[in-house]
Amino acid sequence: MSEPDFYRVKRLPPYLFAEVNEMKAAARAAGEDIIDLGMGNPDLPTPAHIVDKLKETVDDRRTHRYSTSRGIPGLRKALAAYYQRRFGVSLDPEREVVATLGSKEGLANLAQAITAPGDVILVPNPSYPIHPYGFMIAGASVRHLPLGPDKDFMSELARAVQHSVPSPSALVINYPSNPTAQVVDRAFYREVVDYCRRHGIWILSDLAYAEIYFDGNPPPSILEVDGARDIAVEFSSLSKTYSMAGWRMGFAVGNETLIGALTRVKSYLDYGAFTPIQVAATAALNGPQDCVDEHRAIYRRRRDVLIEGLEAAGWPVPSPRATMFAWAPLPERLAHLGSMEFSKRLLTHAKVAVSPGIGFGEYGEGHVRIALVENEQRIRQATRNIKRYFATLSETG
Structure with a gap:
């Protein structure tokens, strides 16, 4: 055969x-x-107090049952509290926060939720592979925005929008960037948000490296910008911040419509992370940050x-x-x-x-x-x- x-x-x-x-x-x-x-x-x-919480919780046989796809309430509240203290952004844990099995799963499942075959998605190039291929698996056409020291992002974005048929439905951005390590400021996010609002483009921001920075200037969240929540969702992860890569614990936050779509798709595909992992992740977010x-x-x-x-x-x-x-x-x-x-x-x-x-x-x-x-x-x-x-x-x- x-x-x-x-x-x-x-x-x-x-x-x-x-x-x-x-x-x-x-x-x-x-x-x-x-x-x-x-x-x-x-x-x-992984820091000892997080591992200890996992060990403590896993001994409770009640945690061995199915968990909650969108994340246990305490975990979603802990993530909202992190956004409040770190970025000054207030999130509703019920409508604007969903736990994911790492940020890759969240990106891929949101692509499934919002993409129709033939939709045009804008993705920087070079980029982390899930950014374009999550949408390609969902049936989209990906248009690449070339990045580099000789490239102007906003000019490349405007050119892509002008020459795409049909008009792009979403834009993926990733700062601090994997692989280029590029960082941006709030002014960059304001310009991108203003442009995408005018053109009816959703924004998917990957913020997985928010806590690994070296120049004393913590990278901002796109959700700090006025109007961002109208069109943007942001993905984060505990993988790098707390060295929990194998635990597969991530989040999506922001626009209620996008979070709702992701939550609905996920409800058909998984029962969420193992409950002791979610409890330990809650301890990571709420515990000492040294x-x-x-x-x-x-x-x-x-x-x-x-x-x-x-x-x-x-x-x-x-x-x-x-x-x-x-x-x-x-x-x-x-x-x-x-x-x-x-x-x-x-x-x-x-x-x-x-x-x-x-x-x-x-x-x-x-x-x-x-x-x-x-x-x-x-x-x-x-x-x-x-x-x-x-x-x-x-x-x-």
Whole structure:
């Protein structure tokens, strides 16, 4: 029997990280020590008081039953309280907050809820893969907005709206950005909100890296802007803030219509996260926040070690102001290789794994993403390995 031609699967391109991942797995199987700075998988442990709350709750057999798809009331109230103290934004936990199984699930299910086949969705490029592909799976046509130092976002947005048929129905934005680590201010959000309100475009904002910032200026929420709640929903996650990636605990907040649509779709698809996880997540949001400051300081030190080490290796890379990533232009003498081949050579010759920029979209070509997911000693070793690899290139001309 020939391979089935499934419509939604057919729309997905080959997974562009697969080749590097397979090489990494093969090298490790052969006993090689690979320093993995590819996947953004936090290595810091979840704070003890959160784990303790999980252990305490899981012993209550009543929590072993089905939970609530939209999130237990205490968790939704805790998330609303976080938005109030962090952003000065008041949310109704009943109508404007829904818990999700990580932000990826929320984005994908909202795409299913609001998208009809053929709808045009605007997505930055490069971007985190779920941003375009969640909508592509839902049947949408994705129009990419190229990002880069030589691109003006508002000009690209206006051009895309002018030349899209039918008119775009939604815009995805992600700041602090994965993969580029770009940050924006409230003025940027005001301009985007004003434009999208005039053109009847929903906004989906991904704020997963709100608490990993290094310059003393906490990234804002789009919901701080007047009128944003008329058209915008925002996704957040505990994965990076509290190093709870495997717990799969996220949220969507904002526009009541969008939250209602997501909640309804989710009610058919899941019973929510395991109740002890939701109780522990509530403890994370309501409990002491010094762990967040500690994690931020660790990532800052790792960032500095990475940037200084790469500079010493002859590879100047912009220092990220936020996120757990550096968005690194390919070294000038190796730029001709492209991001995929460069990543493969870095893995083979320096034993360092990074993510090729092309995996985040065509406008990510010419860069690699380096994740701060190893300790300072390992990052120093990675930069030394890279320096030695570059030295062999000099010796061979």
